[in-house]
Every structure is written in structure tokens, then in C-alpha cells.
Amino acid sequence: MKRRTALTAAVAAPALAVLGSGTAASAQTAFARGADISSLAKSEALGGTYMWADGYREDPIWILQKSGVNWIRLKVWVNPADGYNNKTHVVNVARRARAAGLNVLVDFHYSDTWADPGKQTKPAxxxxxxxxxxxxxVYDHTADVLGALAAAGATPQMVQVGNETNGGMLWPDGRYDRLDxxxxxxxxGADAVRAKAPGAKVMLHLAEGGNNSVFRWFFDAMRxxxxxFDAIGASYYPYWHGSLSGLQSNLNDIASRYGKPVYVVETAYPFTSGDGDGFANIxxxxTxxxxxxxxxxxxxxxLKAVANVVKAVPNGxxxxxxxxxxTWTAVRGNGWDPADPSSGNGWENxxxxxxxxxxxxxxxxxxTL
Known part of the structure; x- marks a missing residue:
């Protein structure tokens, strides 16, 4: 336990120094070393555990914080079939994250399930x-969740209005061919953020981080x-979204064109090609x-290569x-489909x-990015 105490002091100090007084403004000055942990509440409820390399078990939020992570991201669904990723669970995890000194990014999907370029289904x-x-x-739901976060002392520092909205959201009303x-x-959604979390940045988010034509089309249309909006988020999965040089070109362009900070707000890569739960990996x-x-x-x-691209965007x-x-590990029952407890997780690798x-x-x- 003494070794752990020393480790805590050594690695937690930089993260806390970044946070300063804990205000939104001071929290947002540092490079975001973030982790989406939307699956965590369900994983823990179903017996998921998290450990250091030596087998020492600890609260995963503190493992992240002690490792130098300074942001967490949480998605919000309206009325999911499994009861997770809803207001209650998002508030609970965000409160834990804020207690650990982490900044919080809340990601509104405006759906009961996954929203991405291929599906943007209205809540039932x-x-x-x-x-x-x-x-x-949209206003009332956004305001309701943010109000609950504020009441819990967990007001987020950044809020996504929509998730991977290349094709719009809330189809068909907000589809890509109904831009008005x-x-x-x-x-x-942005108005609700301004009202309920006035210190938070509003982020708009697209997939295909290397696709400059899509980013220009969308952000020109919204502008x-x-x-x-205050920030631009991009998903970049290197096995789907083109070369690192393409990502660099796009981020450089949109940062200059719109004068906003840019984030790769989703990226990942496998640590093994092997399967951990009997459900085929994505x-x-x-290689x-x-x-x-x-x-x-x-x-x-x-991860280093993607971070180097982001850090090379001009003008900081x-x-x-x-x-x-x-934290989406191979825990039985914590699968892709919130309506099917037997569904597997294709992402655990x-x-x-x-x-x-x-x-x-x-x-x-x-x-340590």
C-alpha cells in the first residue's frame, strides 16, 4: 500500500496541476488526454474489474487519473432498453470523475441507442x-441532463450536440438533406448548453476524420x-478513415477555416487480434x-501517431x-445491443x-501525451 501511495502522489500531481482552480476555463487550457468510459457503469454492475499491470485492483476512474488522463467522455441516450447511458448513470459516473479531478465531456446522441453516420434513429x-x-x-432533454449534472456538482466542461452527425440527426427531420x-x-441543443452549463464548450462532431470535403460541407452549412459552436470533434479510426496525412490535412484546414480548437474525440486500435468473449471482433x-x-x-x-497529428495543428x-x-472489456452481458443481454462486445480488443x-x-x- 505504501508503494501505491507514492505512485498516487507522483502521477496524480500533474493532472491536478492542470486543473488549477477547477473552473471550466482553466480546465480547458491543457491538451486533452481523454478516455470515453460510457460502458463503465454497466461493466461494473455486471462484475467487471480493472487492475494495474501488477494485478492491484482499483477504481478504474482513479486508474485513469493516476495514469495522467485528464478528461472522460460519456454518451447520453434518452431511454435505452437496458437502462444504462441514461441521465442517472451519466450523472453518477460524471460525479465520480469530477471527484477525481477529471474534466467531463458529455455526448448527446438524441436516440435510445447508437447514433452514427449510418443511423440516427429518434427516441421512441x-x-x-x-x-x-x-x-x-432536444432543448428540454439537453437541459434536463445538464441540470441534473449541475445539481450533482458535476457540470461538464464540454458538451457534444449530436454524435457523428455526418448524415444529420433525428431522421428524417434533421437528415443531411434537410439542413435548415x-x-x-x-x-x-446548443442553447440548452448555454443556459444550463454556460462555462462549457459546445462541440459538433463528425466521423471520417480524414474526409475534408465532408467536414467543409457540414461546418459551412451549420455556420x-x-x-x-466552440469546438470541432472528429472520429478517426485509422483502419477506416484514411491515412494519418489525410487526418493532418483535414484538421489543419478546419482549424484555420473555422477558427476553433479541434479534437480527435474518438480513436482506437487493437492490442491483440485475438477474441476475448466469443463474439467476433470489429x-x-x-496488422x-x-x-x-x-x-x-x-x-x-x-496512439502516439494520432496525437502527434493533433499536436501539429497550427496555432495551438x-x-x-x-x-x-x-473500459469496454469482455464482460458478459455488456454487449453491443442494449436490448439483448446476450449480445457480445466486438470492441474488447x-x-x-x-x-x-x-x-x-x-x-x-x-x-503522458
Missing amino acids: AWSGYGFSQLRTA QLGQLMTS SRGVP VSSS PVSGYPATTTGQSNM RGAGVFWWEA QALFDYSWKVTPALKTLG
């Missing part, structure tokens, strides 16, 4: 709403429609990207990197904890 409770009702629902309506829906190649094998070293090196506008999904529940070396890499 909103399915019969006209557009005016839908716009109000999409802009109004996003403005409703021309007066949607307020990425199972032994998903040339030069970066699916090993613990390859995972760390890819490369603001941070978030790992997705750091890209977590920052291995099949023995121990940290991978990439967590230290993330914490």
Missing part, C-alpha cells in the same frame, strides 16, 4: 412529434445557419494498418485526443485494459 418517445415539438424536445431543420435542432486483422501490428506496442504507437488549435472505449483486466501500456501513453 419522440417518434410522433412534429418538428416544433422535436426542437423543444438540422441547424435548428442543433441550435436548440451559415448560425449554429453556435477489427480482427493482425490493421501497415507498420502498426495488433499488439500492445502497436496500440501505443498508433490541436486540442486533444480521446480513446474510445477505454481495443480497450485500454487487456483480457486479464490489467492496463495496457497505451494507457500510460495516453496519460
Whole structure:
């Protein structure tokens, strides 16, 4: 226990120094070394455990903090079938994160399940709403969750209005071919952030981090429609989203074009090609990207490469990197489909904890970016 106490003092100090007084402004000046831990509450409820490399078990939020992570990210669904990633669980995890001195990014999907470029399904409770009702629902839901976070002493430092909205959100009303309506829906969400978390940055987020034409099309459209935003988020999965040089070109361009800080708010890479739960991995190649094998070293090196791209964005506008999904390990019942307890997790080989529940070396890499 004495060794752990010394470790805590040694590695926690830099993170706490970054936080300063704990205000949103001071918290946002440092490079974000972030981890999405949206799966954590369900994992813990189903028996998931998290350990240091020597087998010492600890609260995973403190493992992240002591490793140098300074942000966590949490997604919000409206009424998910399994009861997780809802307001109650997001508040509980965010409160723990703030108690550990971590900044919080809240990611609103405006759905009961996954929202991404291929699907942006309305929450069931909103399915019969006209557009005016839908716009109000976006505001009210955003305000409700942020108000609960504030009441718990866990007001976030940044808020995403929509998740991977390349195709818009809340289909069909806010689909990509209804840009005026999409802009109004996003403005409703941003207005709720301004009202309930006035110190927080509003982020808009797209997938395909190397696709400059998509980013220009979307952000030109939102800017021309007066949607307020303070930060730009990109998903970049190197085995899907093009070369690192393409990511660099896009981030450089959009940071300059819109004058906003840019984040790679989702990235990941496998530490093994092996399977941990009997459910096929999303990425199972032994070398998903040339030069970066699916090993613990390859995972760390890819993270360094992505971070180097972000840090090279001119004028200090490369603001941070978030790992997705750091704590989504192979825990039975914590699978892809919130409506199906038997569904598996195809992502466990890209977590920052291995099949023995121990940290991978990439967590230290993330914490020292």
C-alpha cells in the first residue's frame, strides 16, 4: 500500500496541476488526454474489474487519473432498453470523475441507442412529434441532463450536440438533406448548453476524420445557419478513415477555416487480434494498418501517431485526443445491443485494459501525451 501511495502522489500531481482552480476555463487550457468510459457503469454492475499491470485492483476512474488522463467522455441516450447511458448513470459516473479531478465531456446522441453516420434513429418517445415539438424536445432533454449534472456538482466542461452527425440527426427531420431543420435542432441543443452549463464548450462532431470535403460541407452549412459552436470533434479510426496525412490535412484546414480548437474525440486500435468473449471482433486483422501490428506496442504507437497529428495543428488549435472505449472489456452481458443481454462486445480488443483486466501500456501513453 505504501508503494501505491507514492505512485498516487507522483502521477496524480500533474493532472491536478492542470486543473488549477477547477473552473471550466482553466480546465480547458491543457491538451486533452481523454478516455470515453460510457460502458463503465454497466461493466461494473455486471462484475467487471480493472487492475494495474501488477494485478492491484482499483477504481478504474482513479486508474485513469493516476495514469495522467485528464478528461472522460460519456454518451447520453434518452431511454435505452437496458437502462444504462441514461441521465442517472451519466450523472453518477460524471460525479465520480469530477471527484477525481477529471474534466467531463458529455455526448448527446438524441436516440435510445447508437447514433452514427449510418443511423440516427429518434427516441421512441419522440417518434410522433412534429418538428416544433422535436426542437423543444432536444432543448428540454439537453437541459434536463445538464441540470441534473449541475445539481450533482458535476457540470461538464464540454458538451457534444449530436454524435457523428455526418448524415444529420433525428431522421428524417434533421437528415443531411434537410439542413435548415438540422441547424435548428442543433441550435436548440446548443442553447440548452448555454443556459444550463454556460462555462462549457459546445462541440459538433463528425466521423471520417480524414474526409475534408465532408467536414467543409457540414461546418459551412451549420455556420451559415448560425449554429453556435466552440469546438470541432472528429472520429478517426485509422483502419477506416484514411491515412494519418489525410487526418493532418483535414484538421489543419478546419482549424484555420473555422477558427476553433479541434479534437480527435474518438480513436482506437487493437492490442491483440485475438477474441476475448466469443463474439467476433470489429477489427480482427493482425496488422490493421501497415507498420502498426495488433499488439500492445502497436496500440501505443498508433496512439502516439494520432496525437502527434493533433499536436501539429497550427496555432495551438490541436486540442486533444480521446480513446474510445477505454473500459469496454469482455464482460458478459455488456454487449453491443442494449436490448439483448446476450449480445457480445466486438470492441474488447481495443480497450485500454487487456483480457486479464490489467492496463495496457497505451494507457500510460495516453496519460503522458
